[in-house]
Amino acid sequence: MNVADYPDALPGPLAEFQSVTKWYGAVIGVNDISVTLEAGITGLLGPNGAGKTTFIKLLTGQLRPSLGNVLVCDAPARSAAARRHIGYCPDADAFYEEMSGRQFVRTMARLHGMSAVESRERTEQALAEVGMLDRADRTLRGCSKGMRQRIKLAQALVHQPAVLVVDEPLNGIDPVGRRELMELFRRCAARGQAVLVSSHILDEMDELADRIVFMGRGRVLAVGTLPDIRAMFAGQPLQIRIACRQQRELATRLIPWDQVLRIELSGIDELLLQVVRPDDFFRQFGELIQATSFDVSRLETTDTTTEATFQHVMSAAAKF
């Protein structure tokens, strides 16, 4: 299997959860999940106990669904055929410690059935991709956390999988390294791989993910791009920051508007608004600015970030 010729040629989802439920005895891990993963970067978000780990273990074939099916490239996730198409970078910092990074990645390549020559070539490619080509001969037990994280990623990439699952990939990586790995994930997505990134650091998702899967209490609460998900919660108040020299005059004009729930003056030229029906608000605000001489130098929404959207999703979920 090679991403260069496989994922692009495969129409439809690279991985699919079909009404999947997983029970651990009397405890439910995930409840009736139906999600597809396509080429691109998908962020998996949720608080502790949301079911993210169960989701990943089902996708990587470590767990068997109690109900439903998990398919990877049309093969059941627990089958050997599916595992040819999936690369997994686990969260745990565990390796064959006596090996060097290069030996470890090559070992994983051999365990994927590659010949000695092919495994050597693919190992060098994978190490180059994660930026470890010149440092991979160090024994793993002597490597820093960041280097170990990169080696772990290299082993997940070495067989060029269609679906790459990475659990907390940026833990222990310095800012420059983070940028490099984010670039790597984007390259993977650009060549047709589905990259699923589970992370607690919501800011990472703002930059990284094409779409987000929000999980809570074992269910998928929302799936889509951040703007799409935010649009689902249009009824939820939105925070807006406006920089305007005529701070007080503008506030006076906005107070009577139905969409404006709250106005707060901040500093000498800033207004913090809480509005509902943001589309209506922005249209009316545009008309106001055109019709008056208010000098608005900046207008931004402060809660369309992943974190704010996550809070909206979680608070909405809590009502059920």
Next chain:
Amino acid sequence: MKTTLSACGHLFWLTIRRQLCSRQTLACVALTGLCALIVLAWSRQADPTAKKLAEQVLVPTFVAFLMPIFAICYGASGIGGEREDQTLIYLLIVPITRPLVYFTKALAGLALVAGWTGGSLFLLCRLAGVPGLKLFAMFLPAALLGGLAYASLFLLVGAVFRHGTIISLVYWFFLEVLFGNLPGIVKRVSVAFYVRCMIYDSGGDLQLGPLGRVAREMFLPVSGMAATATLSAAVVALLALGVLLFETREYRDAC
């Protein structure tokens, strides 16, 4: 098919290499050295005979102690070691079916146990001189089969329980050492009983058997053939059970 075979072959050699370069090997070397010293000390007596060597040294030190230790070292750590090191995940995400992963690791573990058992038995017999060389062929089938039965059992224990090595040690001490020496038929649940039956059967010429009249009367042995069949069946059954459990089991501790 070819890639699966290639992957299994690599897993086999990887297991052999990692097991050999482990603390378990150091333990095996040290304990074999200790037993070798015991044999050397024993061989300095005035009248060393094969019967005495079997009863005073090989049965109590090699059969009852060294052989199960080899099996614990390389059996319990086969899957159990991967679980304890949290590296089992790397075997669960490669495209080798779970039954094949277990079977390949079992083959590697059994090969190591067989190698250590045969090799150390040869060393001890060689050090004992002529009486030892007389006993080697007599002890070898029983020792190999017993070692393989122990290793299959401890491999299964390692795959099922989180702390497989400790549980294997506990099992060995309580079930094998205590039950194996109890009077009556309770001892028939222990591997050691069948190993001794095979040895006593093949050592009929030397009149090998439990020391003391009471022990001999209460031993209630089975024939060598029955013991061989029982141990062989145990190896196959334990391997099949291990494959089945490993295939169906969900390792939530694997990350």
